[in-house]
Amino acid sequence: MSSIQRQFQLFPQISRKSGSRMGILSLPHGKVKTPFFMPIATRGAVKNISPDEIKALGAEIILSNTYHLLQRPGLSILQKHKGLHGFMRWDRPILTDSGGFQVFSLAKIRKITFEGAIFQSEIDGSRITLTPEKAIEAQYIIGSDIMMVLDECTPYPCTYEYAKKSLAITLDWARRSKNHFEKINKKKKLSEKNRPLLFGIVQGSVFKDLREEAVTELVKIGFDGYAIGGVAVGEGINQIDEIVRWTTALLPKDTPRYLMGVGKPEEIVRAVHVGVDMFDCVIPTREARHGRLYVRTKKRAAEKKFYDVLNIKNGIFKEDMRPVDAHCACLLCTQFTRSYLRHLFSTNEGLGLRLATLHNLNFYLRLMEELRRV
């Protein structure tokens, strides 16, 4: 039995109509039920809520970002705090993105070579070099439970030639990441049980043969799990679904599959149904900050229109005495009226952002709970 089979225990659900899976992923900081959604703590804080609140919502794992943490607070401060867990006071598992996506989407001045990515700090303009090895080392200092390899996230649209060249770099970086990861585990004398997991990232843009090549090569290298990257970058829903279907069909059955940065509730539902186990997305927290709240209808997650989005800034809620969602058990819905939440947004009270964030995350986390049941 391989190590990952010990770390990832799948419960075959023979009666399941869809291709959805259910399991438990065992990580250095605890066990996580799959499929799961990770609230995003980009810079070491889930926007507007505290670690005890994240826990109370039932989140078993959160996501943070190497690119942002490298710049602020920087690795030396994280090291002093014995990693991100100590810094932000979160004692459950953390997955960290390698920073590849941000180098390409955020860094204004950057250069990609086979060696790595060089970019200018957003904070002080200093030059930062991120190599596959450095990304791994940074993630050890952060103390990640699940590390991601450095990859090049192709933009959309991009030509076949560009995607092919980019994939060659991504695969080379994946090999180097795995080597460096094994070297460090050996040096740190981490057992198979105590070590973090390392995930490969499938790129290849919208090109099926490149996605296939990516899976084949990554599986040859051998990772603890596989992420589908380079989606939700502008290619549209149908194409995301297609890429997810191609890729999950090819991926090993006994390792976790992670669809990066996706997505809307219905996108998550569809991806779970084709066998994806892990998700992260800024949508619930970002939408909350704009006063858009997710409300369940009476339909089940597999059905159409299983939720509405309520824009609390809308004048129609001015005197609405109902809770945002009468069936929701979050602080917002059990305590306050829509009218009050609207007032908090009108008067720019920080409490409004917090209550809306708690609510939307609760919506996502309860949705995952439902997806684990059916």
Add this chain to the structure above:
Amino acid sequence: MSSIQRQFQLFPQISRKSGSRMGILSLPHGKVKTPFFMPIATRGAVKNISPDEIKALGAEIILSNTYHLLQRPGLSILQKHKGLHGFMRWDRPILTDSGGFQVFSLAKIRKITFEGAIFQSEIDGSRITLTPEKAIEAQYIIGSDIMMVLDECTPYPCTYEYAKKSLAITLDWARRSKNHFEKINKKKKLSEKNRPLLFGIVQGSVFKDLREEAVTELVKIGFDGYAIGGVAVGEGINQIDEIVRWTTALLPKDTPRYLMGVGKPEEIVRAVHVGVDMFDCVIPTREARHGRLYVRTKKRAAEKKFYDVLNIKNGIFKEDMRPVDAHCACLLCTQFTRSYLRHLFSTNEGLGLRLATLHNLNFYLRLMEELRRV
């Protein structure tokens, strides 16, 4: 025994060296130990924290503002929620300022007549007339435990002539407020035990004879408590102390004294020592939003330099692994390092505002606890 003697029970502390008092004020929504400090919920929310957090800090009463609530959410929405208590979900006492101070400090277009104050709404430019009677009626709809009369808060500096004329208006408004208050209590059939309290406000700028006249006239009208208004408007610490000393010496001993909008910790300590019972101030919450945190030294509140102010944005805290205040029991100090709080402020995370607000309010509320002991 007059009604206020039943509502305000003073414990004579014969051994007290200073003129400080200790008591219990009984209000429709509960009892409050004096001297006390009221966290400010100007628009129906204490900035960045939730009602359960305010309660957990040990606050027994908060302050809100008629001027702001009139404009947003407006009285009809408050009425629907059965008052501010239902709207913001706070079940302990609330004191409301009448709005006089804001009419003079915030409203851009305004006109004062003997009838009342006319000003333009900050929100929609509509014309709002605030008369002493309307201010009282609004405070019934808000559901205040302690109502303040409408007054004219004199600016600083102002001439003797201006202050004298202004005081005449303020005293006239005080008489009308009391009349209207009694009329409504009768109409609502509120017993002496269930009715809210009504406080008069002593004005008179920096002129001793005007302050004396104000006290004499207000006491003739008869209020449940007396506030010292028109201080901390720019006249300087020594003059505040002087006005407070003059006024408290003249005020009845068996009614609560409220020093409006004051102040810094040492100002509160000095005022308690000359017999003031009630305080409110934006300082702890506003300073928190700017990253300035109050930290106790080892000295007692009566001594000099009993606290420091720590500016968490300062670079010296970048790697500071200590809590903000090692002796503080708030969420910030028991969980997080100075380094982390600084990071939250650097990255504009809302959690930083909340943690700092909790801390500064805890500082103020624990200070009041100490002042009730000694």
